[in-house]
Amino acid sequence: MEHTHLKTALIIGAGPAGLSTAYQLLKNSDIKVIIIEKDVVVGGIAKTINFKGNLIDIGPHRYFSKSDVVNDFWRTILDEDNFTKVNRLTRIFYLKKFFNYPIGLSFGLMINLGPWRMIKIAFSYIKSQIKPIKPEKSLADFYINRFGRELYQTFFKDYTHKVWGVPCEQIPADWGKQRVKGLSIKTVLVHAIFSLFKKKRKNTETSLVEQFNYPKYGSGQMYQTLADKLVKMGAEIRLNCQLVGVDLRDSEDLLEGVTVRDSKTGDLSTIKADYVISSMPIKDLVASFQGNVSVDMKEIASGLVYRDYILVALLFKEMSVDNRVLPDNWIYIQEKDIKMGRLDIINNFSLFMLKDPNNVCLGAEYFCNEADDFWKKDDEEIKDFAVGELEKMKMIDRTNFLDFMIIRQKKAYPAYFGSYIHFDKLKNYLNQFQNLYLVGRNGMHKYNNMDHSILAGFAAAEAILSGGSKEMIWSINTEEEYHEERKREK
Numbered sequence: 001m002e003h004t005h006l007k008t009a010l011i012i013g014a015g016p017a018g019l020s021t022a023y024q025l026l027k028n029s030d031i032k033v034i035i036i037e038k039d040v041v042v043g044g045i046a047k048t049i050n051f052k053g054n055l056i057d058i059g060p061h062r063y064f065s066k067s068d069v070v071n072d073f074w075r076t077i078l079d080e081d082n083f084t085k086v087n088r089l090t091r092i093f094y095l096k097k098f099f100n101y102p103i104g105l106s107f108g109l110m111i112n113l114g115p116w117r118m119i120k121i122a123f124s125y126i127k128s129q130i131k132p133i134k135p136e137k138s139l140a141d142f143y144i145n146r147f148g149r150e151l152y153q154t155f156f157k158d159y160t161h162k163v164w165g166v167p168c169e170q171i172p173a174d175w176g177k178q179r180v181k182g183l184s185i186k187t188v189l190v191h192a193i194f195s196l197f198k199k200k201r202k203n204t205e206t207s208l209v210e211q212f213n214y215p216k217y218g219s220g221q222m223y224q225t226l227a228d229k230l231v232k233m234g235a236e237i238r239l240n241c242q243l244v245g246v247d248l249r250d251s252e253d254l255l256e257g258v259t260v261r262d263s264k265t266g267d268l269s270t271i272k273a274d275y276v277i278s279s280m281p282i283k284d285l286v287a288s289f290q291g292n293v294s295v296d297m298k299e300i301a302s303g304l305v306y307r308d309y310i311l312v313a314l315l316f317k318e319m320s321v322d323n324r325v326l327p328d329n330w331i332y333i334q335e336k337d338i339k340m341g342r343l344d345i346i347n348n349f350s351l352f353m354l355k356d357p358n359n360v361c362l363g364a365e366y367f368c369n370e371a372d373d374f375w376k377k378d379d380e381e382i383k384d385f386a387v388g389e390l391e392k393m394k395m396i397d398r399t400n401f402l403d404f405m406i407i408r409q410k411k412a413y414p415a416y417f418g419s420y421i422h423f424d425k426l427k428n429y430l431n432q433f434q435n436l437y438l439v440g441r442n443g444m445h446k447y448n449n450m451d452h453s454i455l456a457g458f459a460a461a462e463a464i465l466s467g468g469s470k471e472m473i474w475s476i477n478t479e480e481e482y483h484e485e486r487k488r489e490k
Helices: 016-028 068-077 107-113 115-130 139-147 149-164 174-179 185-196 219-232 282-287 295-302 379-392 419-431 450-466 480-484
Strands: 008-012 032-036 048-051 054-057 083-087 090-094 097-100 211-215 236-238 241-247 257-262 268-271 275-278 304-316 330-333 342-345 360-368 401-418 436-438
Touching: 008 016, 016 032, 016 219, 016 450, 032 241, 048 219, 048 304, 048 401, 054 219, 054 304, 054 360, 068 219, 068 450, 090 149, 097 107, 107 115, 115 139, 115 149, 139 149, 139 174, 149 360, 149 401, 211 219, 219 236, 275 450, 282 295, 282 304, 282 419, 295 304, 295 419, 304 379, 304 419, 360 379, 379 401, 401 419, 419 436, 436 450
Parallel strands: 008 032, 008 275, 032 236, 090 330, 275 436
Antiparallel strands: 048 054, 083 211, 090 097, 241 257, 257 268, 304 360, 304 401, 330 342, 342 360
16 A cells, blocks of 8 residues: 655664664554665664674674563564674773672682772771762762772772763762662672572673673674665665754744755755654754754753764784683773773674684774874874783783774763753753654763663654653663563563
């Protein structure tokens, strides 16, 4: 049956949130879907990059969710044969030693830190429970109340500063409430006890998950397969296509249309849409508004802060740690004299991602801002710097180096400082546009995991199709109870 008067949904951004919104709309309605993506590939920050025949992901995302809806969705897109089962091992490199992540009270921890520091950690934690900081104003307060001041200063203070570029005292407690949630010394102890008896807890904290699935050919395999499926379902996907203008002139509560630019040709075109679903950074979205926008809203949007990111993809013949590949998926680097924030070992996600599985593919992650001197260095300088740091940590031998690639990712992490204190005003202003729906990490300026972004996309589609409140989108990854529940699609 042909539909002659279809409504149109324009989706800005072909990441997990945008693509999952499109899937739900196409599956459950006759709405025409147009997706624009400024990159040359789909996937957003969950894309996979071809590096000299090897595949590497931007800060690999684990395929685990407490939502059965998300797990079922992933299995709908890729069958079991396209996944590999990964045993999770994440450790912290500190004091030239390896510590389990998240921090657990173990014999190894006592040996690495020494008895005196362990005593200080214990008494510091007891003190934090007897006399917690109230109210919790900063991320420092949040961490101290859950782990004690000594453990905070040992494992959280300097690393958080490295990631965000500002001290914990300048970051609101909201960040910890969203990202860390129920994780504390108590949950670590309970997890350790259950592990001793080899029992699995149904509601294990996300940070404690010991196994997860991974697409054989990288995270991008999931989203490219989904994009191909969407095209077969009738979606139009325009790559190299960037939004440059949003027309507000004739309406106070509707987006009239958008102007987009083809990055290859430079041609401009206008798209009229009944619904606009945006996962692009709110800062850039509001900057593109053409019409009567209050000075306050412009200032809040322009004051939103992001953390940028550089991934140094490195290929070696072998690692030099005991002449073997370390077993970790991720290693958090907390040495004060090392700029690197995290190291990804691609071999331990999927050997299918390596052109030659006998080689070692590493992703050295650096958190920075576009204005930083480090961002402005040329590729060769950044490669030499990263190799030098790995050599300093005795993780590689420079003589085993084969090749490299530098990937710069702007606005990788939305920050909870800057003008974020006024974010609710901006959120309410944007929500007043009846046909605008914000989804995804940057679309909501919310540090979501991949599964939260997918759930936000599903919620946006449901709001469009049922006329429901946009608050169901914003509730994703806000209330701990929502995150902990396992919901199965009916």
